[in-house]
Amino acid sequence: xxxxxxxxxxxxxxxxxxxxxxxxxxxxxxxxxxxxxxxxxxxxxxxxxxxxxxxxxxxxxxxxxxxxxxxxxxxxxxxxxxxxxxxxxxxxxxxxxxxxxxxxxxxxxxxxxxxxxxxxxxxxxxxxxxxxxxxxxxxxxxxxxxxxxxxxxxxxxxxxxxxxxxxxxxxxxxxxxxxxxxxxx
Numbered sequence: 129x130x131x132x133x134x135x136x137x138x139x140x141x142x143x144x145x146x147x148x149x150x151x152x153x154x155x156x157x158x159x160x161x162x163x164x165x166x167x168x169x170x171x172x173x174x175x176x177x178x179x180x181x182x183x184x185x186x187x188x189x190x191x192x193x194x195x196x197x198x199x200x201x202x203x204x205x206x207x208x209x210x211x212x213x214x215x216x217x218x219x220x221x222x223x224x225x226x227x228x229x230x231x232x233x234x235x236x237x238x239x240x241x242x243x244x245x246x247x248x249x250x251x252x253x254x255x256x257x258x259x260x261x262x263x264x265x266x267x268x269x270x271x272x273x274x275x276x277x278x279x280x281x282x283x284x285x286x287x288x289x290x291x292x293x294x295x296x297x298x299x300x301x302x303x304x305x306x307x308x309x310x311x312x313x
Contacts, residue, residue: 143204148254150213151247153206153222156196160207163218165189167239174298176237176274182298202226204260208238208251215242222251230264230313236280248277252284256310264313269294269305278306286310 146153156164165186167173174182181188196205203225210219220238227233234255238247256266268286270277271294282288286308293302 143206144258144260146206146254146258146260147212148250150210151215151219151250151254152209152212153251153254154209156193156205156207156221158193158197160218161189161193163216163239164193164221167218167220168237170240171298172240173237175296176271176277177235177298178294178296180298206251206255208236208247210242210247219247220251222248222255224255224261224263224266226261227267230262231267232261232263232265233267233269235268236277243276248280249283252280256284256312259312264311266310266312268308268310270308271296272304272306278308281308281310284310 143155145155165184168180168189169182169184171182174180174184195201196203203223205221205223207217208219208222209217211217219242220236222234222236224232224234234252236248236252268281269292270281272291287310289307289309292305292307294305295301296303
């Protein structure tokens with residue numbers, strides 16, 4: 129795995145590009161807007177997350193990219209780029225949101241056309257192996273009706289720590305979740 133630290137055009141804070149076996153994690157950029165909008169407009173993607181509304185507006189897509197590029201962002205967002213395996217340059221996202229005490233929360237989604245191909249697992253593994261926030265602990269949560277995402281986490285070494293609930297914008301409801309933790313240091 130190769131790590132290259134690059135500056136995103138609108139940001140003075142660096143965020144690494146991470147090269148893994150068959151994909152690249154690169155900072156989300158404005159060039160990703162069209163596919164980001166198409167993929168997150170799919171109800172299945174939106175309902176798998178807390179924060180993606182459905183239907184998703186073009187303005188909401190642009191606001192998400194603007195937040196990812198902001199210098200004072202709390203969350204680093206990487207585009208999952210499949211070009212090394214001959215796939216499109218945007219397959220989904222993986223992110224790390226900074227928390228206190230050397231902790232972060234990881235999130236991810238992959239467009240439905242690329243489900244069950246190991247992409248989420250590879251992206252999560254690459255991000256954890258690189259540990260760009262230099263965290264000691266990473267948390268994650270998945271909705272309980274999404275056992276595939278739970279498997280991504282357990283296969284990446286996360287331990288189940290309990291049940292909780294989270295509000296989903298797309299579902300307009302509070303949804304039961306499983307919460308996971310992975311110690312890195």
